[in-house]
Amino acid sequence: MNISEVLKSIENTDIASSIRDSLFLFPMLESVHVMGLALVFGTIAIIDLRLLGLASTHRPFRSMTSDILKWTWMAFTITFLTGALMFTTNATVYFHNPVFQAKMAVLLLAGINMGIFELTSGRTRRQWDTSASTPVAAKTAAVISLVLWISVIFLGRWIGFTTTRTSPKEEAAPSELNLDDLFPGAADDSTTPNKK
Amino acid sequence: MIPTIQSIHIAGIGIVLTSVFMMDLRILGLAGKDQTLRQTTQRFGPWLMWSLVALLVTGVLMVIGEPVRELVTVSFWLKMFLVAVGTLVAAIFLRALRNNEQGWEDRITKRFSIKLMAILTFLVWLAVVVLGRLIAYDHIWGAWSPAHRL
Numbered sequence: 001m002n003i004s005e006v007l008k009s010i011e012n013t014d015i016a017s018s019i020r021d022s023l024f025l026f027p028m029l030e031s032v033h034v035m036g037l038a039l040v041f042g043t044i045a046i047i048d049l050r051l052l053g054l055a056s057t058h059r060p061f062r063s064m065t066s067d068i069l070k071w072t073w074m075a076f077t078i079t080f081l082t083g084a085l086m087f088t089t090n091a092t093v094y095f096h097n098p099v100f101q102a103k104m105a106v107l108l109l110a111g112i113n114m115g116i117f118e119l120t121s122g123r124t125r126r127q128w129d130t131s132a133s134t135p136v137a138a139k140t141a142a143v144i145s146l147v148l149w150i151s152v153i154f155l156g157r158w159i160g161f162t163t164t165r166t167s168p169k170e171e172a173a174p175s176e177l178n179l180d181d182l183f184p185g186a187a188d189d190s191t192t193p194n195k196k
Numbered sequence: 197m198i199p200t201i202q203s204i205h206i207a208g209i210g211i212v213l214t215s216v217f218m219m220d221l222r223i224l225g226l227a228g229k230d231q232t233l234r235q236t237t238q239r240f241g242p243w244l245m246w247s248l249v250a251l252l253v254t255g256v257l258m259v260i261g262e263p264v265r266e267l268v269t270v271s272f273w274l275k276m277f278l279v280a281v282g283t284l285v286a287a288i289f290l291r292a293l294r295n296n297e298q299g300w301e302d303r304i305t306k307r308f309s310i311k312l313m314a315i316l317t318f319l320v321w322l323a324v325v326v327l328g329r330l331i332a333y334d335h336i337w338g339a340w341s342p343a344h345r346l
Contacts, residue, residue: 027333031326034206038325041207042214056239063230071217071227153210154203161199 007091016088026089029082036079037156041149043072051142057132061125090163099162103155110148117141198261205254209325211247215240216286216321220314223305233305234297241290248283268343269334275327282320285313 001009010016019025049055050064087094094100121138128134221227222236231239259266266272293300304310334341 024333024336027330027336028326031329034209034329035213035322035325038206038210038213039217041210042217045211046214046218058235059231067227067230068218071221150207153206154200157199157203157206 003095004092007095010088010091013088015085016091019085019089026086029086033079033082033086036075036077036082037153039075040072040079041153043068043075044145044149048142048146051134051138053132053134053139060130061134062129093163094159097159097163099155099158103152103159106148106151106155110145110152113141113144113148198258201254201257201261205251205258208247208251208254209328211243212251213321213325215244215247216282216318219244220318223314224311233293233301237290237293241286244286266331269331270337270340270342271327271330271334275324275331278320278324278327282317282324285317285320289313 019029046056046068047064050057050059050061056064117138121135121141124135128138218228218240219236222229222231222233228236296304330336334343338344
C-alpha cells in the first residue's frame with residue numbers, strides 16, 4: 001500500500017465521513033483545537049519567560065514545571081487528537097499542503113528543542129532553580145521555543161486559507177453578501193469583502 | 197494580511213485563556229499552591245489585561261477589514277457579550293482581592309460559590325473561543341443568523 005492509498009483509506013473511514021457530513025463537527029473540532037493550542041502556547045510561554053528572567057523570577061523553576069507542564073501535556077493531547085480528526089477529513093490535501101508540512105516540521109523542531117534543553121541546561125536546573133538568572137543555553141532554548149510555537153500558530157491559521165477543499169463551509173456564508181446588499185443605495189463602488 | 201492579524205489574535209487568546217486558567221486553578225487549589233493568591237494575580241493579572249487590549253486592537257482591525265463577515269453574525273455579538281461578562285468578572289475579582297487580600301487568602305477562596313465562579317468564568321472564556329471560530333461558520337445557527345435573512 002503506497003502513501004496515497006493510505007491517505008485515501010483514512011479519508012474513507014466512518015469517522016472522517018461523519019465529520020465531513022456534519023454541519024457543526026468540523027467547526028467544533030477547530031474550536032477545541034484552538035482552546036488546546038491556546039493553553040499549550042500560554043503555559044509554555046510561562047516557562048519560557050521564567051527561563052528568560054522576564055517573569056515569575058521569584059518562583060523556583062522546578063516547582064513551576066511540576067505545577068504547569070502537566071496541564072501543557074493535557075492540552076497538547078486535546079490539540080493533537082482534534083488535529084488528527086480534522087486531518088482525516090481531507091488527508092490527501094493536508095498531507096501535500098506545504099503549509100501543513102511546515103507546521104509539522106516546526107512542531108518536530110519544538111520537540112527537538114525541548115529534548116536538547118532536557119539533556120543540557122535542564123540537567124543543571126538544581127543549581128539555578130531559585131535564581132532569576134539562568135544559563136545561556138536555557139535562555140536560548142526559551143527564545144527558540146517561543147519563536148517556534150508562535151510560528152505553529154501562524155502556520156496553523158494559514159492552513160485554513162490554503163486548503164480550500166478542507167472546509168468548504170468555512171467563510172462560505174458571508175461570500176454571497178456584500179455591503180451594498182446591506183445598505184441598498186449606498187456607495188456604488190464595489191466593496192465586496194474579501195472572502196478570506 | 198487577514199491571516200496575520202488572525203494569528204496574532206489567536207496568540208493573544210492563548211495568553212488570555214492561560215492567564216485566566218492559572219488564576220482559576222489557583223483558586224481551585226489545583227496549581228500554584230506555592231504562591232499566594234496575590235502573587236498569582238500579580239503575575240497573571242497584567243498579562244490578562246494587556247493581552248485583552250491587544251485582542252481589542254487586532255479584533256477592531258479584523259472588523260474594519262471584513263465588516264460583513266464579522267458584524268452580520270450571531271456568533272460575533274454573542275462573543276462580544278461573553279467577552280464583556282468575562283472582563284467584568286475579572287475586574288471585579290481583582291479589585292475585591294486588592295481591597296481584602298487577607299480575607300481572600302484565608303477564607304473567601306475556600307467558599308464553594310467562589311470556586312464555582314472560577315469554573316464558570318473559565319467556561320465563559322472557552323465559549324468565547326468557540327464563538328470566535330464560529331464567526332466563520334455563522335450559517336450553523338440557521339434562522340438565528342442575520343445572514344440567513346439576507
